[in-house]
Amino acid sequence: MKGSRTKNGRRRGQTIVFLLLALTILVFAFLWNVDLHRLVSGKISAQDAGDAAAIGAARWQGETLNLIGNLNLVHGLAAASGDDAAIDAITQMQARICFTGPLAGLVVAQIAAKNNRIYQNDDFTDLLKKHAEEVRRYDQGVGDGIIFPEPFEGAWDEYAGMLDAIVADGLAAAPDNALFFGDATGGHILLEKDFYEAVAGREWCWFYLNTATSLEPPRTLLDDFVSYETFGPLPAPDPPRYENSEIFGVGVHAVDFGGAVPIGAGDGGGWNKTSGAWYYYSSSMWSSPWPGMNQEEADPLPMAGQVKPEYDYAGADAVVRLYFRTYRMTSQGKEDDIVWTAAAKPFGSLDGEDGVRVPPHTFGMVLPAFRDVRLIPIDAATSGGDGSFDVEWRRHTDEHLPVYLDCGRLEDGCRYCSLIKRFEEASFRNAGIAWLRKNHEQCTRPPPGGGGGRGGGSRRGH
Numbered sequence: 256m257k258g259s260r261t262k263n264g265r266r267r268g269q270t271i272v273f274l275l276l277a278l279t280i281l282v283f284a285f286l287w288n289v290d291l292h293r294l295v296s297g298k299i300s301a302q303d304a305g306d307a308a309a310i311g312a313a314r315w316q317g318e319t320l321n322l323i324g325n326l327n328l329v330h331g332l333a334a335a336s337g338d339d340a341a342i343d344a345i346t347q348m349q350a351r352i353c354f355t356g357p358l359a360g361l362v363v364a365q366i367a368a369k370n371n372r373i374y375q376n377d378d379f380t381d382l383l384k385k386h387a388e389e390v391r392r393y394d395q396g397v398g399d400g401i402i403f404p405e406p407f408e409g410a411w412d413e414y415a416g417m418l419d420a421i422v423a424d425g426l427a428a429a430p431d432n433a434l435f436f437g438d439a440t441g442g443h444i445l446l447e448k449d450f451y452e453a454v455a456g457r458e459w460c461w462f463y464l465n466t467a468t469s470l471e472p473p474r475t476l477l478d479d480f481v482s483y484e485t486f487g488p489l490p491a492p493d494p495p496r497y498e499n500s501e502i503f504g505v506g507v508h509a510v511d512f513g514g515a516v517p518i519g520a521g522d523g524g525g526w527n528k529t530s531g532a533w534y535y536y537s538s539s540m541w542s543s544p545w546p547g548m549n550q551e552e553a554d555p556l557p558m559a560g561q562v563k564p565e566y567d568y569a570g571a572d573a574v575v576r577l578y579f580r581t582y583r584m585t586s587q588g589k590e591d592d593i594v595w596t597a598a599a600k601p602f603g604s605l606d607g608e609d610g611v612r613v614p615p616h617t618f619g620m621v622l623p624a625f626r627d628v629r630l631i632p633i634d635a636a637t638s639g640g641d642g643s644f645d646v647e648w649r650r651h652t653d654e655h656l657p658v659y660l661d662c663g664r665l666e667d668g669c670r671y672c673s674l675i676k677r678f679e680e681a682s683f684r685n686a687g688i689a690w691l692r693k694n695h696e697q698c699t700r701p702p703p704g705g706g707g708g709r710g711g712g713s714r715r716g717h
């Protein structure tokens with residue numbers, strides 16, 4: 256009797272343990288489901304918010320161009336009646352619209368993101384705040400003392416003031432294709448993200464294809480590296496012009512036919528303060544091919560057919576980056592940041608000869624032509640790969656690289672710095688040298704048309 260009671264008791268004990276275990280699994284499964292649901296709905300929110308923000312910003316780019324175009328037409332009327340004061344006022348207004356229009360787009364992007372449950376991001380906000388301070392010093396020189404001439408009087412203070420107003424509400428959707436005047440533009444291997452990816456993934460072929468000084472026998476940067484000095488100094492910033500907002504710029508510039516000197520020529524390319532300029536499309540932005548869209552390119556985007564000629568132009572576009580933060584219930588509230596980047600572009604066309612629709616920049620001068628906005632693939636957007644608001648990358652290029660190239664010191668805790676450290680290790684480079692000596696014939700560029708990726712999606716990942 257006594258024995259069986261003990262047996263029963265043990266059985267009951269086992270049952271309770273089993274029940275507790277089952278309950279734990281059930282609760283865990285439930286929480287995991289909640290997490291999964293949060294992740295999925297977070298991803299959808301981030302996508303909606305990013306798309307809406309990019310479209311909002313691109314719509315303002317289109318409106319800005321239309322406004323500048325309309326003022327060109329009014330300029331024509333004023334010129335016909337010889338009204339110099341009106342012409343001066345019109346030109347001044349156009350110069351301001353090149354900055355206020357795109358920044359209105361930035362405000363609209365914030366509203367779109369916040370309406371889709373995306374909150375302000377401290378890193379983004381700090382970065383823009385810091386940049387506003389830089390803009391205020393543009394006419395005093397930044398970095399190596401380069402001075403950026405003002406496109407109109409008081410431009411930098413006015414522009415910095417607008418940035419401050421946006422910062423005050425917090426930045427949720429960052430302008431990821433912003434081109435700050437002080438940014439060094441490419442031309443250095445340590446400014447290429449591909450270098451770091453190649454080190455991380457031990458992609459020896461990348462070194463063979465991009466840094467070879469001899470193909471047979473293979474000799475690459477892996478052989479040539481001696482110290483941080485091997486990399487050489489960072490290139491100086493090379494801003495195209497100062498007439499366009501750095502954020503969601505519309506790619507226009509003023510041409511002065513009245514005076515002998517076109518605006519932008521002369522010392523450093525500044526505004527020469529004469530009136531009577533007309534606004535034209537910058538050919539560097541508008542006449543360059545739309546990346547990835549030409550199927551003759553080495554690595555085009557996967558798509559059916561060619562782009563219609565009236566839509567086949569690069570020019571202004573808006574790329575937005577945002578993060579959606581979600582908390583996991585299964586890992587003690589661990590946070591996941593879902594990053595989403597989206598791009599959109601204003602489209603329009605003009606009547607050409609015989610009623611044929613032609614791209615808006617066909618006649619050079621800016622005319623009101625933009626009626627449409629579309630999402631475009633990230634890889635087809637301008638400077639889509641740079642990620643101006645990829646905060647970790649920017650911290651590395653702005654703060655760590657100048658120090659490293661000056662004295663060889665790398666920053667602890669930075670992913671990119673730790674990859675440089677790995678590259679510096681002789682054992683790492685020797686492994687690559689040995690591999691290339693045997694296998695360099697395997698290193699070939701991807702064949703054309705092998706882009707892969709989802710249709711209309713991104714190859715660089717969102």
Ligand SMILES: [Zn+2]
Nearest residue numbers: 651655669672
């Ligand atoms: Zn770093």
